[in-house]
Amino acid sequence: MANKKTLIAIVGPTAVGKTAMAISLAQHFKTEIISADSRQFYKEMSIGTAKPNSDELIAVKHHFIDSHGITQDYSAGDFEREALLKLEELFQRHDVVILVGGSGLFVRALCEGLDDLPKAGDEVRERLNTEMAKFGLEVMKERLKSIDPVYFQNADIDNPQRVVRALEVFEATGNPMSFYHKKDVEKRPFDILTIGLNMDRTLLYERINLRVDMMMDAGLLDEVTALLPFRTKPALLTVGYAELFDYLDGKLSLEEAVDKIKQNSRRYAKRQITWFKKYGNTHWFHPSELSEIIKFVHTSIEKAS
Numbered sequence: 001m002a003n004k005k006t007l008i009a010i011v012g013p014t015a016v017g018k019t020a021m022a023i024s025l026a027q028h029f030k031t032e033i034i035s036a037d038s039r040q041f042y043k044e045m046s047i048g049t050a051k052p053n054s055d056e057l058i059a060v061k062h063h064f065i066d067s068h069g070i071t072q073d074y075s076a077g078d079f080e081r082e083a084l085l086k087l088e089e090l091f092q093r094h095d096v097v098i099l100v101g102g103s104g105l106f107v108r109a110l111c112e113g114l115d116d117l118p119k120a121g122d123e124v125r126e127r128l129n130t131e132m133a134k135f136g137l138e139v140m141k142e143r144l145k146s147i148d149p150v151y152f153q154n155a156d157i158d159n160p161q162r163v164v165r166a167l168e169v170f171e172a173t174g175n176p177m178s179f180y181h182k183k184d185v186e187k188r189p190f191d192i193l194t195i196g197l198n199m200d201r202t203l204l205y206e207r208i209n210l211r212v213d214m215m216m217d218a219g220l221l222d223e224v225t226a227l228l229p230f231r232t233k234p235a236l237l238t239v240g241y242a243e244l245f246d247y248l249d250g251k252l253s254l255e256e257a258v259d260k261i262k263q264n265s266r267r268y269a270k271r272q273i274t275w276f277k278k279y280g281n282t283h284w285f286h287p288s289e290l291s292e293i294i295k296f297v298h299t300s301i302e303k304a305s
Helices: 018-029 054-059 076-090 104-112 122-135 137-147 149-154 160-173 201-218 220-226 242-248 254-278 290-304
Strands: 006-011 033-035 096-100 191-197 282-285
Touching: 006 018, 006 104, 006 290, 018 033, 018 054, 018 096, 018 191, 018 290, 033 076, 076 104, 096 104, 104 254, 122 137, 122 160, 137 149, 137 160, 191 254, 191 290, 201 220, 201 254, 220 242, 242 254, 282 290
Parallel strands: 006 096, 006 191, 033 096, 191 282
Antiparallel strands: none
């Protein structure tokens, strides 16, 4: 009987070193990578999303990088369907495939499945995105709290995309998002091994601050300026883009905007760590422990087979 296929999910906070680890593991197992970063799908968003660079993309074949345009709406459910099809194809050539990303909802979509949530019309989504850009996250969070306190307590409500999506579901159906979060975990036809990367919080925050400075040096402001016509798109209501839109609107100085990107990135990293510590059976390592991770993966695969 053929060995069962294994998906190795590399998760953890922003700037911890997930991309480098995924590439190292993919090279070791002679396989390919699926990205589960919800912003790296978009061709127009590169600097602010810390996409793998050209050398990294050449080193190992990546999927779901630059796969969509910013005008396309792309949900976690869409990713689940397309990534499962891609995995079916990849597992014909490889026993192991690497999944990498810090977007917890997209990782969960592929590994566990999501409820088939209803969608509102385009006009509802556009209006809610415009209101988010106009009134800000805090106002929209209060609106969500009033209609769905259960979801508000359990979701990543500091993520504008999650808040807009929950409000959209309510407007489309009259039911809160929490009404639909009842489905059992989908059993996948492959094993899933989740590796979490983490490090000392002080060092992680230093890495985040340095990454933001490097993004600014690489031309992040020009990238954001070019995206002004699309600023209400959900992917752009996020860290690194929202703050620079505020600068371009004259609400912040450039120095204040950069400081806010660093602050919000650190907060996002903290939320990611919390999410993945609650998520499934995650095995945690320091990013420097490549040999230990490889040994652990081989042992786990042998036990499962």
